[in-house]
Amino acid sequence: MEKKALVFSIVVNLLLVVHILVGGEWASLLSWSSRAAAEAEAVADIGCSGHGRAYLDGLLGDGNEPVCECNTCYRGPHCSHFIPNCTANADGGDPLFLEPFWIQHSTSSALVVSGWHRMSYSYNDDTWISQQLETLIRKLHAFVGNAVTRNRYIVFGAGSTQILNAAAYALSLDNTSSRSPIRVVASVPYYTPYKLQVEYFNSERFKFEGDAYTWRNRSDGGASTNVIEFVTSPNNPDGQLNKAIVDGPNVKTIYDRAYYWPHFTPIPAPADEDLMVFTLSKLTGHAGSRFGWAVIKDEAVFNRMITHMQLNSIGVSRDTQLRAFKLLKTVLEEGTEIFDFAYRTMEIRWERLVATLSLSNRFSLQKFNPQYCLFYNKIRDFSPAYAWVKCEREEDKNCYAVLKAANIIGRQGNLFGSEDHYVRLSLVRSQDDFDILIHRLQKLVLEELEASLREG
Amino acid sequence: MEKKALVFSIVVNLLLVVHILVGGEWASLLSWSSRAAAEAEAVADIGCSGHGRAYLDGLLGDGNEPVCECNTCYRGPHCSHFIPNCTANADGGDPLFLEPFWIQHSTSSALVVSGWHRMSYSYNDDTWISQQLETLIRKLHAFVGNAVTRNRYIVFGAGSTQILNAAAYALSLDNTSSRSPIRVVASVPYYTPYKLQVEYFNSERFKFEGDAYTWRNRSDGGASTNVIEFVTSPNNPDGQLNKAIVDGPNVKTIYDRAYYWPHFTPIPAPADEDLMVFTLSKLTGHAGSRFGWAVIKDEAVFNRMITHMQLNSIGVSRDTQLRAFKLLKTVLEEGTEIFDFAYRTMEIRWERLVATLSLSNRFSLQKFNPQYCLFYNKIRDFSPAYAWVKCEREEDKNCYAVLKAANIIGRQGNLFGSEDHYVRLSLVRSQDDFDILIHRLQKLVLEELEASLREG
Numbered sequence: 001m002e003k004k005a006l007v008f009s010i011v012v013n014l015l016l017v018v019h020i021l022v023g024g025e026w027a028s029l030l031s032w033s034s035r036a037a038a039e040a041e042a043v044a045d046i047g048c049s050g051h052g053r054a055y056l057d058g059l060l061g062d063g064n065e066p067v068c069e070c071n072t073c074y075r076g077p078h079c080s081h082f083i084p085n086c087t088a089n090a091d092g093g094d095p096l097f098l099e100p101f102w103i104q105h106s107t108s109s110a111l112v113v114s115g116w117h118r119m120s121y122s123y124n125d126d127t128w129i130s131q132q133l134e135t136l137i138r139k140l141h142a143f144v145g146n147a148v149t150r151n152r153y154i155v156f157g158a159g160s161t162q163i164l165n166a167a168a169y170a171l172s173l174d175n176t177s178s179r180s181p182i183r184v185v186a187s188v189p190y191y192t193p194y195k196l197q198v199e200y201f202n203s204e205r206f207k208f209e210g211d212a213y214t215w216r217n218r219s220d221g222g223a224s225t226n227v228i229e230f231v232t233s234p235n236n237p238d239g240q241l242n243k244a245i246v247d248g249p250n251v252k253t254i255y256d257r258a259y260y261w262p263h264f265t266p267i268p269a270p271a272d273e274d275l276m277v278f279t280l281s282k283l284t285g286h287a288g289s290r291f292g293w294a295v296i297k298d299e300a301v302f303n304r305m306i307t308h309m310q311l312n313s314i315g316v317s318r319d320t321q322l323r324a325f326k327l328l329k330t331v332l333e334e335g336t337e338i339f340d341f342a343y344r345t346m347e348i349r350w351e352r353l354v355a356t357l358s359l360s361n362r363f364s365l366q367k368f369n370p371q372y373c374l375f376y377n378k379i380r381d382f383s384p385a386y387a388w389v390k391c392e393r394e395e396d397k398n399c400y401a402v403l404k405a406a407n408i409i410g411r412q413g414n415l416f417g418s419e420d421h422y423v424r425l426s427l428v429r430s431q432d433d434f435d436i437l438i439h440r441l442q443k444l445v446l447e448e449l450e451a452s453l454r455e456g
Numbered sequence: 457m458e459k460k461a462l463v464f465s466i467v468v469n470l471l472l473v474v475h476i477l478v479g480g481e482w483a484s485l486l487s488w489s490s491r492a493a494a495e496a497e498a499v500a501d502i503g504c505s506g507h508g509r510a511y512l513d514g515l516l517g518d519g520n521e522p523v524c525e526c527n528t529c530y531r532g533p534h535c536s537h538f539i540p541n542c543t544a545n546a547d548g549g550d551p552l553f554l555e556p557f558w559i560q561h562s563t564s565s566a567l568v569v570s571g572w573h574r575m576s577y578s579y580n581d582d583t584w585i586s587q588q589l590e591t592l593i594r595k596l597h598a599f600v601g602n603a604v605t606r607n608r609y610i611v612f613g614a615g616s617t618q619i620l621n622a623a624a625y626a627l628s629l630d631n632t633s634s635r636s637p638i639r640v641v642a643s644v645p646y647y648t649p650y651k652l653q654v655e656y657f658n659s660e661r662f663k664f665e666g667d668a669y670t671w672r673n674r675s676d677g678g679a680s681t682n683v684i685e686f687v688t689s690p691n692n693p694d695g696q697l698n699k700a701i702v703d704g705p706n707v708k709t710i711y712d713r714a715y716y717w718p719h720f721t722p723i724p725a726p727a728d729e730d731l732m733v734f735t736l737s738k739l740t741g742h743a744g745s746r747f748g749w750a751v752i753k754d755e756a757v758f759n760r761m762i763t764h765m766q767l768n769s770i771g772v773s774r775d776t777q778l779r780a781f782k783l784l785k786t787v788l789e790e791g792t793e794i795f796d797f798a799y800r801t802m803e804i805r806w807e808r809l810v811a812t813l814s815l816s817n818r819f820s821l822q823k824f825n826p827q828y829c830l831f832y833n834k835i836r837d838f839s840p841a842y843a844w845v846k847c848e849r850e851e852d853k854n855c856y857a858v859l860k861a862a863n864i865i866g867r868q869g870n871l872f873g874s875e876d877h878y879v880r881l882s883l884v885r886s887q888d889d890f891d892i893l894i895h896r897l898q899k900l901v902l903e904e905l906e907a908s909l910r911e912g
Binding site: 037115161162321327 | 486487488489490491492493494495496497500509511512513514515516525548550551552554555558559561562563564565566567568569570571572573574575576577578580586588589613614615617618621625649652653656657658659660661741742743744745746747763764767768769770771772773774775776777778779781782783786
């Protein structure tokens with residue numbers, strides 16, 4: 001009897017030792033970080049039915065504890081109540097389609113920040129740019145093959161937003177030969193903030209001039225005027241791999257490459273323009289982190305952008321740089337995983353949208369020609385971040401209003417310099433938002449089909 | 457024998473269970489966060505002799521593991537080698553004097569960020585401002601009594617740097633009645649970036665006009681001109697509780713309250729100006745986080761600053777806001793501790809500096825009149841962030857060069873709009889930097905005394 005008990009006891013001993021050594025492999029070594037880790041895990045464990053999340057700095061309940069923040073069409077303490085007639089939000093480019101990837105990779109992407117982490121203005125080399133992060137970014141571009149970074153300078157900014165403005169300032173400072181402000185153009189349809197920024201910051205050095213095609217075709221849009229052209233490629237809103245429209249010795253180009261990832265487009269060749277802008281937002285989906293970068297050929301332009309960032313915000317938050325570092329490290333460790341996940345997700349969404357609108361004569365979508373993708377070594381289709389929808393009927397002059405009446409919020413064509421026959425619908429949002437969008441569109445198309453059957 | 461073995465085995469069993477339940481109190485519950493926690497603790501454990509730190513995103517050694525990043529005057533793998541003739545850096549305002557506080561409070565200030573934390577552009581209320589963080593900031597001002605925030609708007613920015621510029625834009629947009637740009641002034645000696653920002657951003661709406669006193673005394677500096685005055689209080693560089701110099705119906709004032717904390721000054725009353733700017737940098741010492749805020753009375757000005765932040769960077773990184781949230785939560789949890797620590801540290805530094813230069817006729821310091829401090833409920837002295845040193849000898853026209861020859865780097869008076877008889881010395885840097893500064897100054901004063909003994 002005692003022998004049996006002894007054997008049992010020894011087995012329990014061994015199991016407990018194994019538990020400590022393996023189960024708590026890391027955990028048993030922790031000291032100052034364990035309270036914060038437990039807090040973060042407790043918040044992550046709050047159940048929001050897959051239609052919301054709780055955050056450390058989130059909404060608080062009665063007990064002063066974080067509670068679920070629900071997706072647009074869900075309510076209730078666990079986001080389990082669907083609101084049947086809620087509005088489909090397809091407005092902003094909130095890239096939450098990537099959130100499931102990060103939930104799946106929670107261990108490799110978690111980050112612990114000590115209270116004394118990087119309090120200084122500068123890194124060890126007296127810059128405000130993390131060399132480790134810069135190295136990761138170069139590695140990532142080399143792995144994806146979407147940009148040449150060898151012998152290029154890299155500057156960081158608070159998302160592409162801050163970078164684009166810094167680039168416009170930096171290039172306009174070249175404009176010393178002329179007393180008149182440099183003209184800023186972009187081909188229609190263009191990303192609105194180019195216009196809004198130039199007009200708001202209202203520098204004496206630049207003026208927004210509108211559509212690049214119109215500018216090129218104007219008889220007096222002569223070669224002597226200094227011009228900055230913003231080229232978004234793939235374009236926002238229509239996903240096309242745009243190229244510069246205006247050229248000449250006095251033209252400078254800013255290539256906004258935010259969407260130049262396998263998620264959204266074939267990668268025909270590494271981009272190699274003078275000034276290219278990228279952002280974490282459309283790569284990993286962390287729009288909230290506000291992290292972007294520019295890849296620059298000319299040292300003088302680089303130095304001016306550094307000055308801009310210095311005067312604007314003394315560079316990018318070191319906390320943000322640490323987060324970007326951790327996220328990009330995970331991206332690289334996982335090989336092609338994030339790209340496969342993002343491409344598959346966007347491809348399925350685009351196919352569902354195409355299938356839905358293919359039955360309609362009232363609404364049309366932009367068309368793409370498949371291209372060879374160096375990243376996947378095959379010819380592939382586009383899987384764009386946005387649908388650029390046209391209301392084909394003459395009377396549907398305000399396509400935004402047509403969709404709004406059907407409980408869908410898009411973004412008006414005129415905000416992109418286009419006619420209001422066009423509306424942009426965002427396809428990068430949460431799965432909930434996308435599902436509701438498709439549902440509303442199906443209803444709209446069904447009504448169209450029913451009406452044509454009645455008439456026909 | 458077997459009985460003894462059984463008792464022993466059961467005791468071991470119990471010990472192991474206790475170890476799991478108590479020793480690993482939190483730790484045994486952890487899953488996805490434990491790898492990151494172990495990584496962070498391993499890096500924190502790298503020994504840098506108190507003269508450096510290793511960081512997760514830091515310099516890498518041969519084994520591709522983070523290594524020590526040493527303070528200015530130290531070298532070696534563990535920062536244990538002092539460089540005897542190294543330069544005393546008293547230039548920038550890197551607030552590392554607060555680092556020991558955060559190392560002491562490592563448990564309460566640690567932060568765990570999940571890979572999917574706040575990927576969206578916006579918080580649950582569709583803004584990019586964390587309501588939880590805003591609430592903490594209001595609580596903190598109420599606790600310290602240094603600013604009125606009730607019925608005030610609060611906007612966040614990337615450090616005071618971005619906020620100051622946003623404020624200048626927002627106030628200049630009021631200037632619709634006049635076609636001429638609004639004049640920006642600040643009383644000498646002033647914080648350089650006011651000038652640099654206004655000149656760099658070069659908006660058609662504002663122009664930097666220089667010294668506020670000179671402007672007020674100019675016969676044509678009439679009441680009809682629109683003016684923005686920057687008032688830094690306590691002032692950078694000289695620590696004085698400045699008040700606005702220019703007044704009139706067309707004058708707007710931006711109060712830079714970066715240093716209005718018990719660390720540096722008595723708090724005679726809660727500040728209650730129309731537009732006040734604060735920054736985490738000089739409160740908790742996290743300059744690298746780039747987080748600041750403005751407290752604003754007028755809703756229209758607030759809305760314009762929101763627009764500015766939107767177009768400049770779509771607000772402040774959500775990662776930074778989470779970090780600020782955690783740090784300020786710790787500050788509030790610890791009562792007066794951080795203020796006591798900061799005041800004590802700065803007071804000792806100022807006393808050491810005063811004692812050192814009191815023997816000198818060649819160098820003088822700014823003077824303060826002690827004031828009643830509502831936070832400490834007593835009359836107390838100033839304990840400024842910077843020394844505003846004057847070289848008293850006529851021939852020492854370039855005080856910066858005089859100190860540089862003695863192996864001390866300060867900041868030239870002309871950068872603050874002053875004469876070069878003045879130099880600013882930073883007192884907020886690491887203890888190492890401060891100790892070396894005092895050592896170099898002592899040497900300089902000793903040489904002066906020896907010379908006067910020889911002459912006398």
